Amino acid sequence: MAYLALDLGAGSGRAIVGIIENGRIKLDEIHRFANSPVKLGDTLYWDFLSLYANIKEGIRLAVKKGYNLKGIAVDTWGVDFGLIDKSGKLLGNPVCYRDLRTEGMSDKSSAYISKEELYAVTGIQQMEINSLFQLLSLKVCEDQILSVADKLLFTPDLINFFLTGIACNEYTIASTSQLLNAQTRQWDEKIFEKLNLPSHLMSNIVHPCSLIGKLNTEIAEETGALDAKVFAVGSHDTASAIAAIPTQGDNWAFLSSGTWSLLGVLANEPILAREVMLNDFTNEGGVDNKILFMRNITGLWLLQRLIAEWEKAENPNCSYDYLLSECEKSKPFRSIVNSDDPSFTHPVSMSKAIQAYCERTGQHVPQSKGEFVRCVLESLAVKYYFVMDKLQKSTGKDIKQLFVVGGGSQNELLNQYIANILNMDVIVGLTESTAIGNVIQQAIANNEIADWVEGHKIIRNSFTLKTYKAQNFDYWINVISKSKHLFE
Structure with missing residues (x-):
């Protein structure tokens, strides 16, 4: 069976087909594209529209090459996210973790919750690029986007949402946020309360090697991937790489x-x-x-x-x-x-x-x-x-x-x-360890292995x-x- 790994890094992205036959796995890189942040005004954004267009192109090219895709799964870099409203519309391009909006946010957070307490709950290294500080910066600046946002979706979750219409937060990518309890592996309400952050933005946690849903009809017809399912894998690329x-x-x-x-x-x-x-x-x-x-x-x-x-x-x-x-x-x-x-x-x-x-x-x-x-x-x-x-x-x-x-x-x-x-x-x-891990997880979720x-x-x-x-x-x-x- 053929599975498509959409492996997106902070500089480039690739669509790689993995085929498992006779106890072996073979990889075929179908599409490679740039993924560079764009400075607009004072903000450094990801060009999500271009990214998504290339994802659809990767699916289309895999089908065009003759692969009957049974699964699709996305893995990316950590911490960055997009916000959608109640109608499912994207509220602006996601901001890059290298943007300066988080400068000083770690110190501001310490007035409400200490670094020691945060670590005891999340176990995450305190870095100002973390999702927690990106979200806090929106709160501190009273950004109106929070008043209309309905869901916070990390980069792979956001892609999965537009492929399937289903909003969820995958566990490994969620863990990079510094908002997840390391022991319960669920969102920690205490952090949201102490920092006055909107916890209603967070979705249910799904784990690797599970089904998210079928590719929506419009995308399936546009790309030709009529039988493809979208699976949750270790969507933080490091998690999939190490699993391999x-x-x-x-x-x-x-x-x-x-x-x-x-x-x-x-x-x-x-x-x-x-x-x-x-x-x-x-x-x-x-x-x-x-x-x-x-x-x-x-x-x-x-x-x-x-x-x-x-x-x-x-x-x-x-x-x-x-x-x-x-x-x-x-x-x-x-x-x-x-x-x-x-x-x-x-x-x-x-x-x-x-x-x-x-x-x-x-x-x-x-x-x-x-x-x-x-x-x-x-x-x-x-x-x-x-x-x-x-x-x-x-x-x-x-x-x-x-x-x-x-x-x-x-x-x-x-x-x-x-x-x-x-x-x-x-x-x-294992140069392509992330794609290998991605494909193996899809095969497990699909009960092939x-x-x-x-x-x-x-x-x-x-x-x-x-x-x-x-x-x-x-x-x-x-x-x-x-x-x-x-x-x-």
Whole structure:
């Protein structure tokens, strides 16, 4: 059977068909499109109309190619949402999490509910991009949109609503909001009451591997997907990506490597200790009733912005192959930066931001492309070391393996750096882990496969995993001790 995974990132989206036959899964990318925020006035919006048009186009192209789609499911980035009124109309384009409207909202919320109390309830790392602070900003500014809004739908929920007419909030994406109780896995009324937020906007929670409804008649006829059902999967892309990892035992961790890095472990229950909160760990909802206990880290964002800057300046030779070869030619460990430093959040020039950081911390200031790339990759590896140390202390686990998924898993140099500094096996091979996890969940919901035991067997049969072995760990010890102050 054929299932369509609509995998939408904060930079691009893709429609990928997954076919499960003879105990194996095959993927076919049907449509790829840009997904860039648009500045209008003082606000940074997502172009939802373009996004939705491309989603319908992805469905149409899959049918045109001959696939009889039995299922469709959406996964996206977290925290962002749209508002609809009682007649089901969208009240404006959703606002991007990088918009400045949430600045200062964390401090404002603390007057009504402390950071400690929020964490004890939600288990979510307090970041001003979170849905809670986006919603609070509307309340503080007395935005009239709240007076006519009927439902708050996170990005995948919003897409599902316009595909089916059914409004619901999927669990994993809802967990990113900092409005969900981590233990009951339902909306926490106390948070809404203390911050005077409208709880009536929230819908029933649905869980991954369940049916939302049939594709509505108009969309089915427009696209030709007459038999397709729309399923709930781990609609936070990280949840679907981690669910696809076909491993056993309890001594492994995961790293979702992309614009953001998410380093963590699977847990059965949230970990809500104050010490864990102080170390900026988060407890997000996972597939199969799991908790993703992890740390959000600014990842390859720095390198992506550098490349965009070089391309805009019409600099030649910005391909990854060229940049990585130049990186290897550069001297190691000359410049280490903390990717989570606020100066890297959205600078006008990433190269100048890195140079300024290195200058004020008394380090070599990168000049060439190779030096910049080496700085970013080595810095990420060092960052992972310190987060991994806190992760093992917080969970009591002796982690022996790290599974890296996502686009960053294709960066062989970074993978080797990670293996070296962590002194453990780094395993890759599921570049399209989000789409894989999405498709497997649809197949479970459609009763084509029984459960995740069978799902993971299918994944192991379908993909070749590669292991990076640690090399020269002693070579990295010196840089760990010298850069520790940058990560405290």
